[in-house]
Amino acid sequence: MRTIRFGVIGCGLMGREFASAAARWCHLSDMPARPEIVAVSNRGEEPRSWFTRNIPSVRQSTGDYRELLANPQVEAVYIAVPHHLHQEIYCAAIEFGKHVLGEKPFGIDRAANEVILASAARHPELLVRCSSQFPYFPAVQRIGRMIQDRAFGTILEVNAGFLHSSDLNPDKPVNWKRRVETNGAYGVMGDLGMHVCHVPFRAGWLPRNVRAILSNVVTERPDASGQRVPCETWDNATLLCEAEDRASGSLFPLSLKTQRIAPGESNTWFIEIKGMRASARFSTRNANILGLLEYEGGAQEWREICTGFTPMFPSITGDIFEFGFTDAVQQMWAAFVTELAGAPLPDTILAQAATPWEANLSHRVFTAALVSAEKRTTENV
Numbered sequence: 001m002r003t004i005r006f007g008v009i010g011c012g013l014m015g016r017e018f019a020s021a022a023a024r025w026c027h028l029s030d031m032p033a034r035p036e037i038v039a040v041s042n043r044g045e046e047p048r049s050w051f052t053r054n055i056p057s058v059r060q061s062t063g064d065y066r067e068l069l070a071n072p073q074v075e076a077v078y079i080a081v082p083h084h085l086h087q088e089i090y091c092a093a094i095e096f097g098k099h100v101l102g103e104k105p106f107g108i109d110r111a112a113n114e115v116i117l118a119s120a121a122r123h124p125e126l127l128v129r130c131s132s133q134f135p136y137f138p139a140v141q142r143i144g145r146m147i148q149d150r151a152f153g154t155i156l157e158v159n160a161g162f163l164h165s166s167d168l169n170p171d172k173p174v175n176w177k178r179r180v181e182t183n184g185a186y187g188v189m190g191d192l193g194m195h196v197c198h199v200p201f202r203a204g205w206l207p208r209n210v211r212a213i214l215s216n217v218v219t220e221r222p223d224a225s226g227q228r229v230p231c232e233t234w235d236n237a238t239l240l241c242e243a244e245d246r247a248s249g250s251l252f253p254l255s256l257k258t259q260r261i262a263p264g265e266s267n268t269w270f271i272e273i274k275g276m277r278a279s280a281r282f283s284t285r286n287a288n289i290l291g292l293l294e295y296e297g298g299a300q301e302w303r304e305i306c307t308g309f310t311p312m313f314p315s316i317t318g319d320i321f322e323f324g325f326t327d328a329v330q331q332m333w334a335a336f337v338t339e340l341a342g343a344p345l346p347d348t349i350l351a352q353a354a355t356p357w358e359a360n361l362s363h364r365v366f367t368a369a370l371v372s373a374e375k376r377t378t379e380n381v
C-alpha cells in the first residue's frame with residue numbers, strides 16, 4: 001500500500017480529527033494508500049505538542065506554515081485554520097505544489113474563494129478538495145444512489161439543514177468563530193453552510209435565487225477576561241431558494257437552514273427530499289435510520305431502513321454495528337486519499353469529496369443571502 005505523507009496546518013479541533021482518522025487507518029479494508037502525518041504547523045506550540053505526543057510519525061513541528069510547505073517530504077496538506085487565513089494559506093500550499101484538503105468555507109468570502117479557485121485552476125496537476133463529511137453516512141450514500149438512479153421522480157421539495165445549540169448559552173465566551181474579522185460576514189453560513197449545500201449541489205439541484213432571513217440573537221458575549229464584547233456574527237440563517245433540477249429543468253423550493261442556536265440540537269445534520277416517486281429523510285440524530293417512502297400508487301408508507309455500519313469504503317466493523325461522526329470523517333479521508341492515489345472511486349455521485357466548484361457555488365449563495373437579508377429581497381444567485 002502506498003504511503004502519502006501529509007502535513008497538517010492548524011492543529012485545533014479538526015486537525016486532531018484528521019490525526020485520529022489517519023491513526024486508525026487499519027480500520028479500512030483494501031485501501032490503495034494510507035496517509036502518514038509527518039509535519040504539523042500551528043502558530044501556538046501547545047496544539048502541536050498534542051501531535052508530537054500522540055502521532056509518532058511527526059518529524060517536523062513548526063510555528064511557520066511556510067516551513068512546512070517548504071518540506072519536500074510533505075506531499076499533501078490538510079488545512080484547518082480560521083477563515084481569514086484560508087486564502088493566504090490555501091494559495092501558498094498550492095503554489096508550493098502540495099495537494100490540499102481545505103476546510104470549509106474555503107475562503108472567508110466570495111472574493112477570497114475566487115482567488116483560491118484561480119490558484120487551483122493554475123495547478124490542475126494538484127488535487128484540491130473541500131472538507132465535508134456528512135455525505136459519507138451510509139444512509140446518505142443510499143440517498144446518493146437513489147439520486148443517481150433518478151428514483152425520486154420529479155423533485156417536489158428539498159430541505160437541508162445543520163443545527164447546533166453550541167451558542168444557546170449567552171455566557172459562552174466569544175471566540176474567532178463569533179467575530180466577523182476572523183469568521184467572515186457569513187457568520188453561521190460560513191461555519192455550517194457548505195455541509196448543507198454539498199448533497200443538493202452534487203445532485204444537480206442548483207439554487208437560482210435566494211430569500212434569506214438571518215438572525216443575530218446574542219449580540220454580546222464575554223471575552224477571555226469576562227468583559228462583554230460585541231458578538232457580531234449571524235447566529236441563525238434560513239435560506240429559501242428556488243432551485244433547478246439540472247437533469248430535468250424543473251424548479252422546486254430548496255431550503256437551507258443553518259443554526260448555532262437551535263435548542264435541543266447538538267450537531268444535527270439533516271436532509272429531506274420529497275419526490276413524485278419516492279421521498280427520503282435522514283437526520284444524524286438517528287444516524288443509522290433512513291426513512292423512505294416509495295410511491296407506486298395505492299398506500300403511502302414510510303419505511304425505516306436500518307442502515308447499520310455499511311459505509312462506502314468497507315471496514316473491519318460488522319454491518320450490524322452503528323456508524324457515527326468520526327466514521328464519516330474517516331470515510332471522507334478515504335475518498336480524498338483514494339483520489340490522490342489515482343485509484344478509482346466507487347461509482348456513486350457522493351463518492352468524491354466536495355470540489356472547489358461546489359464551494360464556490362456555496363459562496364455565491366451566501367453572498368446573495370447577505371444582500372437578501374439586508375434588503376429583504378429575493379436575490380439571484
Ligand SMILES: NC(=O)c1ccc[n+]([C@@H]2O[C@H](COP(=O)([O-])OP(=O)(O)OC[C@H]3O[C@@H](n4cnc5c(N)ncnc54)[C@H](O)[C@@H]3O)[C@@H](O)[C@H]2O)c1
Binds near residue numbers: 011
Ligand atoms: N468539517 C467539520 O465538521 C468542521 C468542524 C469544525 C470546524 N471546521 C472548519 O475547520 C477550520 C478550523 O476550525 P477548528 O474548529 O479546527 O478551529 P480551531 O480554533 O480548533 O483550530 C484552528 C487552529 O489553527 C491555528 N492557527 C491559527 N493561525 C494559524 C497559522 N497562521 N498557522 C497555523 N495554524 C494557525 C490555531 O492556533 C488553532 O489551533 C475552519 O475552517 C472551520 O470552519 C470544520
